[in-house]
Amino acid sequence: MNESNVLVLSLALAAVVVGTAFSIVGVLGLLRFPDAYSRLHAVGKVSVFAVSILLVAAVVLGVAAIGKAMVLMVFLALAGPVLSHALARAARRVGVVAEEGSAE
Amino acid sequence: MLEALYVALDVAIVVHLVLIAICLWRLWHGQNAIDRLIALDVIGTLVIALIVLLAIRKGWAMWLDLALGFAAVGFAGTVVLAKLVAERVGDEASERGASR
Numbered sequence: 415m416n417e418s419n420v421l422v423l424s425l426a427l428a429a430v431v432v433g434t435a436f437s438i439v440g441v442l443g444l445l446r447f448p449d450a451y452s453r454l455h456a457v458g459k460v461s462v463f464a465v466s467i468l469l470v471a472a473v474v475l476g477v478a479a480i481g482k483a484m485v486l487m488v489f490l491a492l493a494g495p496v497l498s499h500a501l502a503r504a505a506r507r508v509g510v511v512a513e514e515g516s517a518e
Numbered sequence: 519m520l521e522a523l524y525v526a527l528d529v530a531i532v533v534h535l536v537l538i539a540i541c542l543w544r545l546w547h548g549q550n551a552i553d554r555l556i557a558l559d560v561i562g563t564l565v566i567a568l569i570v571l572l573a574i575r576k577g578w579a580m581w582l583d584l585a586l587g588f589a590a591v592g593f594a595g596t597v598v599l600a601k602l603v604a605e606r607v608g609d610e611a612s613e614r615g616a617s618r
Contacts (some may be wrong), residue, residue: 420519423519423520423523424519426523427522427523427526427567427573430526430527430530430571430574430576431526431530431574431594433530433567434529434530434533434534435532437564438533438537439532439535439565440560440563441537441540441541441560444541444556444560445540445544446556450550450552450556451583452592453553454556454557456561457556457560460589461560461563461564464563464565464567465566465567465570465585465594467575468567468570468571469552469570471574471608472570472573472582473572475574475583477574478573478575478579478582479579482582482583482586485586486582486585486586487587489586489589489590489593490566490589493534493589493593496593496597497559497593497596497597498599498604498608500596500597500600501552501555501556501559501596501600503600503604504552504555504601504603504604506549506554507533507605507607508551508552508602508603508607509582510550510552
């Protein structure tokens with residue numbers, strides 16, 4: 415926290431609030447969606463964006479170097495789809511049936 | 519303004535702890551193995567977010583490395599567990615004659 419600029423602080427504040435909102439929406443999707451595939455649909459995108467936006471706050475405040483934050487963002491953006499694919503494939507293999515009415 | 523940021527960070531840390539507790543409940547009461555794996559994956563991501571929030575709140579730049587290491591280990595662990603569940607349970611299901 416080396417900066418006391420109002421613009422920087424309000425940008426960081428907005429980033430923290432939005433990132434936390436993304437986390438809440440992801441867990442809400444995990445709790446409320448009917449089957450494993452739609453839960454993956456909710457979780458796989460939202461959770462990656464939550465951490466990325468919190469990293470934006472860290473970079474803006476000068477806590478993290480921008481290169482390190484970029485490495486973490488790129489890693490998460492690459493790992494998220496791979497994880498969703500692996501879990502969906504495992505669900506398919508195990509025989510999890512999609513809920514009636516959802517596009518399988 | 520700085521105080522507002524500190525309050526927001528504290529609230530965000532508490533919210534993330536509550537979300538991790540909800541996901542742990544989900545991990546315990548999941549419908550099947552895949553649901554539990556999804557809950558485990560979400561817990562991993564929430565812990566990364568919590569580490570980043572603590573790094574911002576306390577000014578510990580070193581904790582970003584911790585978040586990177588946790589992301590790598592969590593990724594490998596979830597992929598391996600998904601593979602394990604798919605092969606174990608999938609083979610048992612096909613031995614029982616189930617087509618899917």
